[in-house]
Amino acid sequence: MANSETLFDKIWLSHVIREIEDGVFLLHVDRHMVHECTSAAAFEGLKRAGRKTRNPELTYAVVDHILSTAKGRTGETFAGGREFVQLLRENCQAHKIELIDVDDPRQGIVHVIAPELGIVLPGTTLVCGDSHTATCGGLGCWAWGIGTSEVEHVLATQTIVQRRPKRMRINFEGKLNRGVYAKDLILRLIGQIGVAAGRGYAVEYAGSVIRSLSIEERQTICNMSIEFGARAGLIAADDVTFEYLHDLPYSPKGEMWEQSLAYWRSLPTDPEAVFDREVDVDCTSIGPQVTWGTTPEDVGSVSDPIPDPAAVNDLARRAAMDRSLTYLGLEAGQSLEGLTVDVAFIGSCTNSRLSDIEAAAEVVRGRKVASHVRALVVPGSAQVKHAAESLGLDKVFLEAGFEWREAGCSMCVAINDDFVGPGKRCISTSNRNFEGRQGQKSRTHLASPASVAAAAIAGAVTDVRRYLT
Numbered sequence: 001m002a003n004s005e006t007l008f009d010k011i012w013l014s015h016v017i018r019e020i021e022d023g024v025f026l027l028h029v030d031r032h033m034v035h036e037c038t039s040a041a042a043f044e045g046l047k048r049a050g051r052k053t054r055n056p057e058l059t060y061a062v063v064d065h066i067l068s069t070a071k072g073r074t075g076e077t078f079a080g081g082r083e084f085v086q087l088l089r090e091n092c093q094a095h096k097i098e099l100i101d102v103d104d105p106r107q108g109i110v111h112v113i114a115p116e117l118g119i120v121l122p123g124t125t126l127v128c129g130d131s132h133t134a135t136c137g138g139l140g141c142w143a144w145g146i147g148t149s150e151v152e153h154v155l156a157t158q159t160i161v162q163r164r165p166k167r168m169r170i171n172f173e174g175k176l177n178r179g180v181y182a183k184d185l186i187l188r189l190i191g192q193i194g195v196a197a198g199r200g201y202a203v204e205y206a207g208s209v210i211r212s213l214s215i216e217e218r219q220t221i222c223n224m225s226i227e228f229g230a231r232a233g234l235i236a237a238d239d240v241t242f243e244y245l246h247d248l249p250y251s252p253k254g255e256m257w258e259q260s261l262a263y264w265r266s267l268p269t270d271p272e273a274v275f276d277r278e279v280d281v282d283c284t285s286i287g288p289q290v291t292w293g294t295t296p297e298d299v300g301s302v303s304d305p306i307p308d309p310a311a312v313n314d315l316a317r318r319a320a321m322d323r324s325l326t327y328l329g330l331e332a333g334q335s336l337e338g339l340t341v342d343v344a345f346i347g348s349c350t351n352s353r354l355s356d357i358e359a360a361a362e363v364v365r366g367r368k369v370a371s372h373v374r375a376l377v378v379p380g381s382a383q384v385k386h387a388a389e390s391l392g393l394d395k396v397f398l399e400a401g402f403e404w405r406e407a408g409c410s411m412c413v414a415i416n417d418d419f420v421g422p423g424k425r426c427i428s429t430s431n432r433n434f435e436g437r438q439g440q441k442s443r444t445h446l447a448s449p450a451s452v453a454a455a456a457i458a459g460a461v462t463d464v465r466r467y468l469t
């Protein structure tokens with residue numbers, strides 16, 4: 001039907017090659033990102049089957065996960081990652097895939113560099129063997145994480161088989177309070193609708209608050225789509241997006257740019273379009289968010305008392321809350337404010353872009369990290385690191401007592417040199433807080449970069465608004 005399609009419908013329809021069975025389709029993949037952690041088995045599969053990569057020019061590889069973030073690091077510094085890095089190098093060479101290697105000035109977390117380089121474009125499909133690929137949806141593309149066997153399929157055919165998802169729209173309206181950032185909005189949403197609400201849906205984020213966000217903030221929102229079960233989250237491209245994309249290394253140029261712009265402007269959801277589900281989030285009532293449990297749904301404003309599991313009727317939820325509180329060493333009714341932290345981590349594909357680092361620096365400037373806290377900033381990419389350094393932000397952090405590290409996934413996932421330590425408590429800008437996520441027996445509290453910076457200074461979870469002028 002004319003004039004009643006959603007953004008997602010438009011992208012979907014322009015990528016269908018054919019219907020395979022009822023509701024299941026073969027689709028074209030425009031861009032494919034690859035990293036060292038989930039690609040080795042896919043390349044191995046190709047080798048065994050004697051297949052080639054169909055469109056190596058549409059695939060980009062980068063090293064980010066199993067990598068040291070120490071100054072002067074190479075792909076060999078972290079012993080556990082050497083083999084993965086080496087294999088990626090060999091596979092990229094054999095398949096003529098562009099590799100952004102450890103010492104490349106474009107290196108960084110896969111979901112941070114893809115937008116930064118203009119590999120992500122509105123209206124396209126982008127996949128990667130990584131669940132947080134949805135991050136790239138912030139630029140109006142359909143981006144989602146795939147499994148390793150699908151990585152092999154995409155390499156071999158440049159297509160993917162997908163069941164058509166349902167459509168959900170989430171409307172963020174109201175006025176943002178001081179000390180409230182994109183991270184607080186997405187945490188609040190997950191607290192409101194729960195970690196399973198997105199299953200089977202492609203989600204579009206909309207509303208006046210979303211329109212007012214920068215591209216980096218939109219990526220933070222889309223990044224956590226997977227944390228409530230949606231595999232993709234999209235935000236329609238607008239002038240903010242076009243300005244961001246203009247003149248990036250891989251974005252279209254000249255006449256192609258003009259043609260692309262005209263097409264991109266046709267993509268936003270039509271006014272008459274209908275969604276399978278709509279959710280409204282009232283931003284006016286949101287304060288700085290901090291998680292108190294082991295899912296991102298276990299979240300509240302920093303000054304709220306931790307909810308009492310005994311007051312919850314759903315028995316499974318009650319048991320999960322009990323288990324969360326035990327794991328984190330917390331009690332119902334307790335306030336998170338004043339809770340001592342051992343580690344403060346600013347990084348990950350959720351919150352490691354320049355604006356995140358700037359927001360944290362605003363809190364840190366002229367202050368010192370509490371003496372018992374290990375505090376780190378791990379920029380999402382070499383470009384982010386460089387940009388921050390040219391603003392003198394590295395000095396702000398170093399003088400305060402933070403570590404200023406090289407780009408990578410780092411302590412978000414702890415499959416490298418950076419981990420929290422058993423029984424230790426970390427306040428983190430990353431996206432996952434399940435048991436052991438940041439290392440064996442680590443305890444994680446998710447929050448925004450400004451809130452994490454404030455906690456590093458205070459030595460404890462605190463209300464960031466006290467540190468803002």
Ligand SMILES: CC(C)[C@H](C(=O)O)[C@@H](O)C(=O)O
Pocket residue numbers: 037038065129130131132145413
């Ligand atoms: C290593 C990779 C498979 C994983 C993912 O897919 O999300 C990682 O990036 C993560 O965040 O846990």
Ligand code: SF4
Pocket residue numbers: 065109110111130132348349350408409410412413430431
């Ligand atoms: S930063 Fe964390 S969430 Fe993002 S890709 Fe790396 S491990 Fe996954």
